[in-house]
Amino acid sequence: AQSVTQLDSHVSVSEGTPVLLRCNYSSSYSPSLFWYVQHPNKGLQLLLKYTSAATLVKGINGFEAEFKKSETSFHLTKPSAHMSDAAEYFCVVSELGNTGKLIFGQGTTLQVKP
Amino acid sequence: GAVVSQHPSWVICKSGTSVKIECRSLDFQATTMFWYRQFPKQSLMLMATSNEGSKATYEQGVEKDKFLINHASLTLSTLTVTSAHPEDSSFYICSALPGLAGGVIYEQFFGPGTRLTVL
Numbered sequence: 001a002q003s004v005t006q007l008d009s010h011v012s013v014s015e016g017t018p019v020l021l022r023c024n025y026s027s028s029y030s031p032s033l034f035w036y037v038q039h040p041n042k043g044l045q046l047l048l049k050y051t052s053a054a055t056l057v058k059g060i061n062g063f064e065a066e067f068k069k070s071e072t073s074f075h076l077t078k079p080s081a082h083m084s085d086a087a088e089y090f091c092v093v094s095e096l097g098n099t100g101k102l103i104f105g106q107g108t109t110l111q112v113k114p
Numbered sequence: 115g116a117v118v119s120q121h122p123s124w125v126i127c128k129s130g131t132s133v134k135i136e137c138r139s140l141d142f143q144a145t146t147m148f149w150y151r152q153f154p155k156q157s158l159m160l161m162a163t164s165n166e167g168s169k170a171t172y173e174q175g176v177e178k179d180k181f182l183i184n185h186a187s188l189t190l191s192t193l194t195v196t197s198a199h200p201e202d203s204s205f206y207i208c209s210a211l212p213g214l215a216g217g218v219i220y221e222q223f224f225g226p227g228t229r230l231t232v233l
Contacts (some may be wrong), residue, residue, distance in 0.1 A: 090157065
């Protein structure tokens, strides 16, 4: 069965410093992986997605993620945090079989300190 | 970009009443819509998959008679919480999938959510 594990429930960084949000996945096949961001009381926005093309995926707002099959990881990074990046981040894997179903990780709360 | 709306954005109701939440894809047709539930500080839990013109498929543990889903058109799905109780209070989020063609998974687009409070 597909699953994702977000290794940190809460990450705190200072504005201008790098961001690293960690995600490991479990899949029998090459998965489709996503990172979504959720600002308070708002819907989810897609940051980036990996669908078996380039392993380094660039997303919106300066975020990127690298798919590492050997480590079963798909960590999200950003070189310099901005106050507006404070939000909840979800690592997501697509269920096998083209059902369209998404399986969400538990989420990581990113706090950005001034 | 593709936009999904939800109405209402928040609702407060008395215990025992029913509440209907609408999910609309504004600028595309959605063959499939999904309904999620999110408790405070928690992740999204898929409740059901809604396909236009057919019965919804519910995830294990979700009461289909309590959470009625109707997907009457390619742009509208509704979730009705029947005989709501305080434990049904939650943030309900829908998403819409433009379509599945040739094995390619198109991006899901999420609505802004509906906060339900049952007194």
